[in-house]
Amino acid sequence: MKWVVSSAIALSLAGCSKVPESSAGEPDIAGNSVAGVAFDYSYDLTLPSSRISDLQEEHARACERLGPTRCRITGLRYTVGQQGDVNANLSVKIAAPLARAFGRAGVKQAESVGATLTGADISGTDVATAVAATATERTDVAAERARIDRELARVDLSPRERAELRQQQAVAQGQATAAAATASEQRESLANTPMSFDYTTGRGTGLVDRLQDAGDTALGSIGLTVTALLWVLAALGPPLVVLLLAVLVWRRWIQRWWTELSARVDRRLSRPRPTAHDPTSPSQR
Incomplete structure (x- = not known):
């Protein structure tokens, strides 16, 4: 079975090198499935961000042109x-017969707009064994149901036996x-x-492409840093303005008044007080 799956994948990949054409001018899809x-x-594509939406739209249109019976879009994401x-x-x-040709055409369409195929994964799962097991199970179940129906058709069944057969049914x-x-899922x-x-x-x-990507990353980091600083200024700007105004008012008016008041208090406290034995005291006179 591993040999069958490996051979199928190799056949699919080998077919990407040449596109046979049928007499009607459409790709020959024979042998596209096993x-x-x-x-x-699954295909991984790398390309400039400005071209991604257009390429995604082209791939979606290619699917829609085949019609809902041959191709259906099951998911679309863009972030x-x-x-x-x-x-x-x-x-x-x-x-299934169209899958290999559709994937090959999608990759060629991507490469025509400057995309690079950075990964491709074509995996196969053996369903034939499971299909055979399901078919055997359905045959056995059908035989069991036929037996139960024959038993239920008897007129000499006791109520208990008939109830058990109903449960089995x-x-x-x-x-x-x-x-x-x-079976439906397998089909x-x-x-x-x-x-x-x-x-x-x-x-x-390539090396040049990687250097350009690194430059884009550096520019993006600078942009994030500037954005973060602007957010900080936007968040802390009003409180800082209020604090600066408070410092200005303190230094311009309140500090001078406070200094003069402190000096007066200090001079008053530093004056000597007259004692009871002082002859110059008014009370001694």
Whole structure:
């Protein structure tokens, strides 16, 4: 099974090097899926932040042009960080036979506007074994329900036996419903392939591109520092103005008055007081 999945992934990646064309001018989608294997595609794209929204929109339109029966948008995210970095994502579910060609076309569209493919993940899950197990389970449950129905058709059943069979019938019905839901999910996973495009801000993987990204990061850090200082000034500005006014009033008027008052008090306290034996005292006269 590992060999089957590995061969399928290798086949998918090898097909990216050449795009065969059908007689109608559309990509040949034969061999884009492997029977019994459910694939999941994921692409990481790096490009300037100013181009991300346009590329995301182009990928979304490409999905919409296929129609809701062959491609459905399941998620769309676009966020801008404090330094202006953009992180975005587009998630779709596309008909399995179209998945490889759609992903290849999406990457080529991205590269045409200056994006760099920095990562690709194509993973496969073996569903064939699970499908076979589910089919066996549904067959067994159907046989059990048929047996219970035959037993319930008997006229010689006691009330206790009939009640037990009713309980067994309810359990079998629940098992049949669960098995049907599982089979539906398995068919969905084989028929439609999840695919996601992740967009991040950047210029590429070369030395020059990395140096430019580093310069952008430095400028963003400076911008954050200036912004933080402005926030501090905005928050502390009014209290600082009031404090400066209070200091100015103190130094301009109150400090001089306080100094003169303190000097008077000190002079009055420093005068000698007359004693009772002082002949010059008015009381001795």
